[in-house]
Amino acid sequence: MKKIRNGDEILSAGDRSSRQIVLEIADRTLDRLDSYRRMRGIMRMEGSVLHIGTRSWDLSNKRNVYLFGAGKACNHMAMAVDHVLGERLTKGIAIVKVLEETDRFNRTEVFIGGHPLPNEEGHRASKKIIEIVDQSGPDDLFICVISGGSSALMSCPIDGISLQDEIDTTDVLLKSGAGIYEINAVRRHISALNGGMLAKRIQDIGAELIGFGISDAVGNPATGDISVPYAAYKSTPIGPDATTLDDARATIINRNVADRLPKTVVDYLMNAGPEGETPKAFPDNTYFLLNTLPDSCIYAKEICEEMGIPAMIVSSFLEGEARDAGTFFASMAREIQTYGNPVKAPCVLLSSGEVTTLIEDNSVIRGHGGPGQEMAVSFAITAAKTSGACLLSVDTEGTDGTTRVAGGITDSSTARAAADKGINLYQALRxxxxxxxxxxxxxxxxxxxTGTNLCDLTIMYVPELQRGA
Known part of the structure; x- marks a missing residue:
């Protein structure tokens, strides 16, 4: 396998045949989503001319060419630009979540930022980005590569709000049950770079910006021809922000977190005037959108069909409590295998989106995990009633929640295997x-x-019910 590194270990347990099918679909989908491959497919240098898809730039007309990047897929995205530009790149700064031994950069300085909570190294890198922009001019070119996670990794709160305030704000919101749109509405309006503020800085000096993005926002349509600039690009540090100050205030009120958030943050957001709003348009920038959330399900479905397995996309809008989603998928598996609704077994059901985990009291935490893992464990409990049913739920960028793993895979035998080891799956969820x-x-x-970042991908395989099972 190219992406899943512990496949042999996973196949040593549980229902091997079902796991093999699910792992192959997941691995091939992640490989197809790799941003390095996708960017190198549309980007090349010919002499002094940089070609990206249908557009070209003569870099001999540019004084400096800078690369800025942040996000959980930034490693591969930044490497693509760094490798294509070579000596034409003046300097690069990439803020990543995890630095791999195989990552190779020529003129790019790499910082390991914090995610899901910001850290000092990401803050230091963000300050360097601001210094470079503020010393630049209209003859410079900025190429920015952004994927999900940039809001935490590229951490630079506005004056009057400390880094610790931003860390505490993120922690409270992540445990409040708020969706990513709500969380971003707050974070972007207290940031000096996020919510389009980096693009605004570049715009203010009259320089040109080329942006590459991976959109993990629930609701964006599937990508088309990625070689054509994407006119409707939104959000992240380099695009117009769709969230508003009113959205940020509504999040604080609706999620009842005013008394848990730092007072500096609440006071600022509740009293900020129009000058505190984020920018809403950048008509002169050029953006290329590499992938969006529905793509993972579309690619996975195509792979299933190549394997000769019927597949159905259940939703690319999946949100809500992770454990509830796991129970729902297990119930669907039983319906499919027993009655053939909504599709007959054998089949694969697919979903993408961003499930969450509500933690109102940190004192209940006894271990580690993430939404994908909670979804897989919850599935295992109910799936014990459906022979051979298997579900994989991963965060496509490679780390789920606070752990080093991407997610989990469970099947109809997992609950028994856990019980045999003295593990209570209900307790693990609690x-x-x-x-x-x-x-x-x-x-x-x-x-x-993995080189991508499209939130959650869930793959469930349901075999036919064998006679006597």
Whole structure:
């Protein structure tokens, strides 16, 4: 396997035949989504001319060419630009979540930022980015590569709000049950770079910006021809921001977090005037959109069809509590295998989106985990009633929640295997210790950095019910 590194271990446990099918679909989907491959497919240098898809730039007309990047897929995206430009690149700064031994850069300085919570190194890198922009002029070119996670990794709060305030704000919001749009509405309006503020800085000096993005926002349509500039690009540090100050205020009120957020943040957001709003348009920038959330399901479905397995996309809008989603998929598996609704077995059901985990009290946490792992554990409990049913749920960028693993894979035999080891899966869900439970039964998925970032991908395989089962 190219992306899933512990496939042999995973196949040593549980229902091997079902796991093999699900792992192959996942691995091939992640490989197809790799941003390095996609960017190198549309980007090349010919002499002094940089070609990106249908557009070209003569770099001999540029004084400096800078590369800025942030996000959980930034490693591969930044390497693509760094490798194509070579000596034409003046300097690059990339803020990544995990630095892999195989990452190779020529003129790019790499910082390991914090995610899901910001850290000092990401803050330091962000300050360097601001220094470079503020010393630049209209003859400079900025190439920016951004993927999901940039809001935490490229951390630079506005004056009057400290880095610790931003860390605490992110922590509270992530545990509040808020969706990513709500969380971003708050984070972007207290940032000096996010929510389009980096693009605004570049615009203010009259320089040109070329942006590459991967959109993990629920609701964006599938990508088309990625060689054509994308006119409707939004959000992240380099595009117009769709969230508003009113959205940020509504999040604080609706999620009832005013008394848990730092006072500096609440006071600022509740009292900010129009000058505190984020920018809403950048008509002169050029953007290329590499992937969007529905792409993972579309590619996975095509791969299933190549394998001769009927597949159905259930939703590319999946949100809500992770454990509830796991129970729902297990119930669907039983319906399919027993009654053939909504599709007959054998089949694959696919979904993408961003499920969440509500943690109102940190004192209940007894281990580690993430939404994908909680979804897989929850599935295992109910799927014990459906012979051979198998579900994989991963965060496509390679790290789920606070763990080093991408997510989990469980099947109809997992609950029994866990019980045999003295593991109570209900307790693992209550304690938010699903990582430890999955590791114990060889059901945690390890990928490392995948080169993409499209939130959650869920793949469920349901075999035919064997006679006598």
């Amino acid at each position: 304690d938010h210790s699903c990582y430890e439970a999955l590791e114990a039964v060889s059901s945690a998925i390890f990928t490392g950095n």
